[in-house]
Amino acid sequence: MTEAAPAPVPAFASPRTAPGIGPDGTYTRAGQVLAFLFGLWAMVLFFPLLFAGALLYTRAEERFRDDPARARSLVLLSWSAITIGPPIGFLLVFAVMRIASA
Secondary structure (H helix, E strand, O other): OOOOOOOOOOOOOOOOOOOOEOOOOOEOHHHHHHHHHHHHHHHHHOHHHHHHHHHHHHHHHHHOOOOHHHHHHHHHHHHHHHHOHHHHHHHHHHHHHHHHHO
């Protein structure tokens, strides 16, 4: 017999996962929807933060099996880059424009 048995899902040191991430390290349905909406939000308001969020999340996926705590912090940074960053960037651009026009 050459068939392989399915590999069990490994137990991680930390049962807590980042928001929108399931216990196996993949997006939940709600996480997929929120990531899409926040990605659009970041793309429209402050485009460079979209890349920062994508790079941080990619890095988190690479570390999820070895260091779940670090992966969780990278996912949280990714989410903050695409949710909190664009309004702050928008306000900074608005403030600079307002000061420049005064």
